[in-house]
Amino acid sequence: MSSVANDALTVVIPTLGREQVLIEVVAQVVAASGRPDAIIVIDQSPAHEPETERRLAEWHSVGRIVWERLTEASIPKAMNRGLKLATTPLVLFLDDDVRLHAGLVAAHRRAHAEFPEAWAVVGQVIQPWQTPTDLPRPPRRTGLREDRDFPFHSVRPAEVGNVMAGNLSVKRDRALRVGGFDERFYGAAYRFETDFARRLMTAGGTIRFAPDASIDHLRVPSGGTRDTGSHLTSADPKHGFGDYYYALRHGRGSGEKAAYCSGRAFREVRTKFHLARPWWIPVKLLGEARAFSAARKAVREAPLLMNCSASPADPSPAASVRGKA
Structure with missing residues (x-):
């Protein structure tokens, strides 16, 4: 059996509700210099426009991509699925609304x-x-705020304590060792990648910021986390749950947890939007209270992590479209 090169790399693109921009991202990865060894699209969209469906199916049928469809929208679950399907030592996660700079894949390989x-x-x-x-x-900083505001548009390399999941490569075996991404994060899944970074470092790993591995984040206004709606006028706990859950899971003592959680609730209504429309403040505070309550309940349970095996996934999952990797 042939061995896999240590720098072999799979690109995983989780997607939800994206059309032309998704096609453009996949086309960029397919044509990228230093092309990845495999491309996996984890598709959580209930349906696509005919042209999007046609292009994805065409790439899939000729083995350019693996197109995996999930029936439930969850960014941590989608990333875990891609992590498990990959068989290369390195896995690079990319958002579905980005523009790749030249040499992106090679820069991730070089940093590792x-x-x-x-x-x-x-x-x-x-x-x-x-x-x-x-x-x-x-x-x-230390504790919950370590590198929370790190400027990821900087040009200076550094060791960091936080990540952005839209341009993130991992050693697959190490990511599996810590259980991948916690699937208890839901909705916009705010702070799920920071939670992952904390667990990675607790297990003994380090994280590098490599500015030469660069993307433009387009922030397309529809699809992705934008499908969860506006957090400014919602009492739904899904908008704040992740931040509270992260704090209650990783905070050092009740003091740090209380300071972080109360600070978040205050910041969420101290906005230009709410100052101009104060009638939305009670609605927003209700959402924050519901989110905090849900997070308190969730932390009583263990994180919802992957089986820590590094073996490839079952090749025949339900509700999937598969092609050659």
Whole structure:
């Protein structure tokens, strides 16, 4: 049996409710220099426009991609599915609304080769209002706020304590060792990647920020987490649950947890939107109270993690479309 190269890499693209932009992302990855060894699209969309369906099916049929369809929308679950389907030592997760900079795949491979102690590499993420900027590394806080506000549009490499899941590569065996991504995070799954980073570091890993592995995040207004609706006018706990759950799961003592959670509730209504429309403040605070209550209940249970086996997944899952990897 032939061995797999240590720098063999699979790109995993979780997607929900995206059409033309998804096709453009997949086309960029297919045509990328230093092409990945496999591409897996984890599709949580109930249905697609005919042209999107046709293109994905065509790529799938000729073995350019594996197109896996899930019946439940959950970003941690989709990323775990991709992690399990992959058979390469490295797995690179990309958002479904990004523009790849030249050399992205090669830069992730190079970072893992240069820093073998790193269990994960997070690349540069340029938001629509940003440009790559030479920024000094912010002072590293401790506890729940460690690197929470790290500037991922910086051009300076660093060791970090947080990640952005839209441009994140991992050593597959290490990610599986910590159980992948916690599927108790739901809705917008806020802070699920920070939770993953904390568990990775607790297990002994380090995380590198590699600015030469760069993407533009397009922030397409429909699909993805935008399908969960606006958090500004909602009493639904799904918008705040993840942040409270993260704090209650990882906070060091009741003091840090209480300070973080109360600070979040205050910040969520201290916005320009709410100052101009104060009638939404009670609605928002109700959502925060419901989110906190749901998080308190959830932390009484163990995190919902993967089986820590590094073996490939069952090749015949339900509700899937499969092709050659």
